[in-house]
Amino acid sequence: MTDPNIHRFASSVEGIPFPSGFTYPFHYTPHPLVQTAAHEVRAYLHTRPEWEEELKKGKMFGVLLIEDTEGYVGYLAAFSGNLDGSNLHRGFVPPVYDLLCPDGFFKQEESEISAINRRIELLETDEDYLHLQRTYQIGAEARRTILAKAKEEMKQAKSLREEKRKKGISPEEEVALIKESQFQKAEYKRLEKRLKAQEEEQKNSLVVFENQIQTLKHERKNRSAALQQRLFRQFRMLNARGEMKDLCQIFRDTPQGVPPAGAGECALPKLLQYAYLHGLHPLAMGEFWIGQSPKEELRREGNFYPSCKSKCEPILKHMLIGLEVEPNPLEKIHQETGELEIVYEDEWLVVVNKPCGMLSTPGKLTSDSVYTRLREKYPDATGPLIVHRLDMATSGLLLAAKTKEIHQALQAMFTSRQVQKRYTALLEGIVEKDEGVIDQPICPDYPNRPRQMVHPTHGKPAITRYKVLERKDGKTLVSFYPLTGRTHQLRVHAAHPDGLDCPIAGDELYGKKADRLYLHAAELSFIHPATHQRLVVRIEADFAQYFQVCTNIPIVENNLFSNRG
Template identity: 50%
Template sequence: MPSKDPYLHTFQKDISSIEKPEKFTYPFCYEPHPLSVIAAEQVQEYLTTQQDFRHNFGLEEGLEGLIIGKMFGVLVVEDTEGELGFLAACSGKLAGTNKHRYFVPPIFDMLDPEGFFLKEEATINQLNRDIELMEHNPRIAELKAAWNSCKQENEKLLAALRTLHKKNKAERKAIRATQKELLSPEEYEELEKDLIKQSYRDQHEYDVLKMRCKEKLALIEEELNSLIKEIEQKKELRKSKSAALQNRLFDQYHFLNAKGERRSVIDIFQEAIHMLPPAGAGECAAPKLLQYAYLHQLKPICMAEFWWGASPASEVRKHKYFYPSCRGKCEPILGHMLQGLDVDPNPMLHHQGRPSDLDIIFEDEHILVVNKPAEFLSVPGIHVQDSVQTRIQDQYPHLTGPLIIHRLDMSTSGILVLAKNKEAHQFIQDQFIRHTVTKRYTALLDGVIHQQEGLIDLPLRVDLDDRPRQVVCYQYGKPAQTKFKVVTIEGDKTRIHFYPLTGRTHQLRVHAAHAKGLNTPIVGDDLYGKRADRLHLHAGYIAFIHPSTKEVISFEVADPF
């Protein structure tokens, strides 16, 4: 497609036999359309051969600089004459700049040397350096040491004086006792007056010393507090400048949608989640692509995003794998930008083939054991109510108290245990809490695992910018441990048993896919690997103590894949 637009790329492959999708891509859960795949492959070829910039993606040896993999996006578009082409974008900056001949520009170029952002950022960075120098001022350490030394010395002086005064008091008491019978009343009265004066003198001496000690500390504190106050004032100035810069930055981000409506990023987030936007909102590939298309009268047809380069240390990202748009930063923005387009339905809300009846594999007066199908919720979700819990509640309306003892991820199939009464629930739940329940999952991994068995120990926490994805985090993550044992190698796949020792969200999926785990995602894992007909993860075996018989009871269901 000939075009004067430098960012509108012509397909190099013949796409005449490929039909356009009926609807635009739902960006948070999708199978890339063939047109998006071809566009992505063309961008990947460019990245492999280009000489336009130098960036260390971690794919070549000997390159300088930090290894930083990046997310790229492609947007297949149709021009006013009905011809197809595609746009490409990178999330965030690339090779230290936002200006590239191949990738669409950002909504706002924070790296423009003439713009306000870099200038104000330089001011804030100088404040950071000033604060760091002030915090490392050796005089502060000297004053703190002097204060502690002075305090200790004061305590010694006061303690010594108290000891002396206690001795004086005891002597005065002895004098009173011995002299009362020896002296006349008049003489004793004079003696008592003198002893009282001595007592007052001791108290005055102590008060004077205490005041002097306090004054010494106050002199040190005055200088120390002056230095600390100066630091706090700098920090307040930095805070106010940072907030002002962030607000001014937000003012630069206004997003169009297919209806031609324009909204600010602050309004979008306030309406969607009643919060300010996170830093970097609007810098991802998807908003850049749609904004450019709307500004240049290009109709969005389909979209996909892929990872290029080495994976970050905490996340699971695989080179050339397609990924959904992030939810934390992009979901509110894309919710606005996709208005006016006919978009594929959210597959999370429109599952096909839900079971008409649950497969109950065991039941007595205390428990139910269900073989949960894949892509079916254990408990009701925000948008979908149909779940194991609601089905059982409908089937057994007389049951009271909590039913669900533990959960399986929506995409995971297998054994789920439910309680029919409060006592059974508490008894079995206690076993889960104490980690005395034996669980075995079967998974099919998308690669060959040579280590026959082992233990994966990677702490996990939620990705705050992309829920429900999990990341490995040694600082804030919760402990997560999984034993594994290879069952068979099946061509280029590995059937494996997982024995989770903890029960974190997505634990088995992350431990399988992460570079520090098995570095091999589960087949069909659309969050950490590649989509397939289903997630090949099945809870196939469980053993626990029965709440009534107090004997070990076990259940096993063969994996369906």
Template identity: 45%
Template sequence: MADRVIYFTDDERTGIALPEKFTFPFYYEPHPLSVVAAGKLKHYLETQTGFDHNFGLDKDAEGLAIGKMFGVLIVQDNQGKTGYLCAFSGKLADSNHHPMFVPPVFDMLVEDSFFLKEQYILNDINQQVKDIESDDKYIALKAEYEQLAKQSEKEINDFKKYLKTNKQDRKKQRQEQKEILSEADYATFEALMIKHSLHDKHRFNVLYKDWEDKLNTLHTNMAHFDNRVEQLKQERKEKSNALQQQLFEQYSFLNQSGQTKSLHAIFSETVFGRPPSAAGECATPKLLQYAFLNNLIPLAMAEFWWGASPKSEIRLHGQFYPACTGKCKPILAHMLQGITLDDDPLLINPGEGKELDIIYEDDYFVVVNKPNDLLSVPGINISDSVYTRLKFAFKDIEPLIIHRLDMATSGLLVVAKTKEAHKDIQRQFLKRAVTKRYTALLSKIVEGEGEINLPLRVDLDDRPRQVVCFEYGKKALTKWKAIEHINGTTKIHFWPLTGRTHQLRMHAAHEMGLNAPIVGDDLYGTSAERLYLHAAYLEFVHPITKQLMQFEVKEGF
């Protein structure tokens, strides 16, 4: 029995037609019924008292603040009644089960489960490793070894310097004595020098061997501890891998035809060959699994973020988001098999019919004003781009792309017409000798000017989104200056000093940046009729004449 379905009232359904196709999960505007269902779920989250979870919305709340992705699925039962299901990603308040929400695809936390039993074993191994590493004798041996290793290194290096000085001294004596001694006397002298040299080498070998013996003795005493730690770590690795494999097989996903497929089987067909961490725990797969198990027809879905944004990525409280690509796309490809979806907006060319203005051209390069929503280079599904249009316009000349603008960004782009020009201008970009200025409209009031330094890398689970990462991210530096305020928004100038993907969009939206998404940013803010980001100014040295070239096109917003 589908006891988790919450049915719509007649008033809630009034004037809203059922969706003709299921939501395309990776780029969508929520169906009106999804908006109604999400609204009711949000109200529940604001008023519920059944569980205690710190979403980071209450400054006085205790514990670590953890925002969550929630999902709703509009369904129809076998009697034609329409309602919705609710789910959350991962765990909520350290539990997989709450009355309002569908259960997980597989509950690894159920009492006496193989997962918990193996976790106890892994925890015991971890404790054994900690016990060894905190053993007083082991700590004392390590400290003594480190101290003697440093001491030996210093004495050996000092003695090497002493030997070098002696060698230089002998060389000097040889030069001096060769000029004043007879051949026979010099031979006697040379034999003495060789004797001194051999004596020095012998002393060095004795010193080196003495330290080697001392360190080997300590290393042997430590080996009992080190070998046991290594054995435990290897055992932990093998058990962890086996447990992960067992989990992958337990997560088995249905589709509307009743076909099941394990997590391992689904991801074995992908480039990576294995599931990423927490795959199968997202809201939409949970919702579809429950619907198929209970003979419910899925009609539409939507996911929204609730709570404080994670430190690395950008998630706005209460805002709708598409399903993630890294974890969910392979799973949903199986689960939605045979279901008619809304058209994929990413297959539609939004740049069609938009003019590409050439604002400067000579024999070596061309500068264009790219309209928003036109690709810089051909994509996987859309070939229309600055490159293809210039290739058609140039006839016999191959356009050589030097830099790119995001599809949604408008503005100045320079394209070389010769290899010589391409190499020279590209070198200027690489050396950061090119001046670029962008104009954007921010969704909040921002004052003053400054510099943002937040390293970025791609979100491996949700490309092409970027995340802030101080460990593996690449340096990203942006200067900015607020220009004017317009109806609660801020017109701003950006000078990107590095050229990372989505750099300006991330630096604008992230809480450690300006905490003000660019208007129309459907990845890091809220969608609008366009992304209000424009490459307004470009300055570089002509590759042939060496004149300073300056180009500016007003943003038009």
């Protein structure tokens, strides 16, 4: 391997079997050889002190395990975007198109657009323009005041005329009052006309500047759009069959219709493009984070992450054609969820213990779900059955209603927070405080769905109370009491630096993947809408036994019904 961008493994990898298929990039466990390659890249980055400050701010890197035409196995490395103001660094594959090339059309056109921006800024800060704006605003306020005063005078004059008419007047006096009214109305119209002419005069002076500014902004918009389209056409992405499509073609049939900014600049598209161009066969991939987490997103140093959906999914759908890609692991999970345990049941409702990996309602990949199984079990049930939802990866208690009326009553109780919920979670790290409240607003991270993020402006209120149960071997077992019901609320509040800064074990979205997500809905408590008695249902998580603080025996507390399960 003479190509400086193809790396041999520095350590021995003898005995490690090759992957059977290429990594499914949106849900994966990194292959051991990919983990080794990522470790070597991270070690190399520590030898580049000039990049230290930039890397602290956070950046996604990727590695691609490859086999060359002679059967040698190595790996390629790449970074998303640019690094140290450049797209080109020895040891990392080049971009699909180098938009930072000083002689390229992008930099030249970008320079022209920057010049337009400077011209707009000069016009918008011109002293004459600012003076005309102030004069117009002062004049507009004065005109409003004059007209308001004239209207008030007309109103008072009208009141005086009405008073005279009530006391009785002669026909001649009535004619005089009518003429007075007509004169005042005509005077008001003449005043309006004079003020309007004054306004137009002041506005005409402003229009000279505003027309220039709008013309430049229109030119900037058109040139930016044209530049973006021309740029997207330079990203001609290959697949394993040698077929080529530019980004405009790739995104044409997607819901957004056009490529988003930054499309084609992520690590994996760069890696695949380089491999195809140089006759290298891709074997496996992994993308990992270096540096601090972004302010709103949740990323952790050294953790692997799935490829982004908004920018990379359409591109990779094309680029992976011709490779034997591993099946989506989620499809296998759906097939292994087993039987659905009924924890409590009466004539009005049922509580099940949803296994980890089962959907609450049917999804894109499978129709199997708690809803589907309950619909089969209770074919005569009315209404939507499922009252609330749990994430597919979360196990535990899920409430369903057998009648439409009970369903509506229970949903109203959830909305008004009359249902108390307790979750058990195993966290990576030690939570110092014994208990507390996390108040961090949450909203969707749209480019990286289904991920959520903390956002002070766009986020909706999300509040979680927690209590530490035990600390052991660098892990913490906690009880979570959500006071709101946002998507991924507990997962985000656990992982976020302003929350507990300890991701839930096995959380591949906000922490590190494991055999499962160690989050379990352990208790539901509410007033039964039919009996009006408090119903408490508990079933602790299997993983809680690691701490020997609880058991997995179902418990139902209800004054009217015997224990079930």
